[in-house]
Amino acid sequence: MLADLREEFKKLSLDTSSGETKFPAVSSPxxxxxxxxxxxxxLASPNPAFYDIGDWIGNCANFTSQCLWYGFGDDNRV
Structure with missing residues (x-):
């Protein structure tokens, strides 16, 4: 698997004029x-589009995954 990842990273080209990596069209930075x-x-009022687990441990993990999910650009449930 590590070899596959290295090959995938090699395919990404670095645009030296802007210093940004060009991502494949199917990726979401x-x-x-x-x-x-x-x-x-x-934080204060949970997103009603998601299930409320009802305990601190589950809600904390659930909330963290929602933040990460939104950071990758998917906001269909917001």
Missing amino acids: YNGVRSVEYAKTH
Whole structure:
């Protein structure tokens, strides 16, 4: 698996003029700012589009996954 990952990373080209990596069309780069925006919006009042687990441990993991999910650009449930 590690060899496959190395090959995949080799295929990504670095645009030296902007310093940014060009991602394949099917990829979705992570945007931490979007995650933070989601967290600030839904910290006090949970997003009703998601199931409320009802305990601190499950809700914490659930909320964290929602923040990450939103950071990758998927906001269909928001």
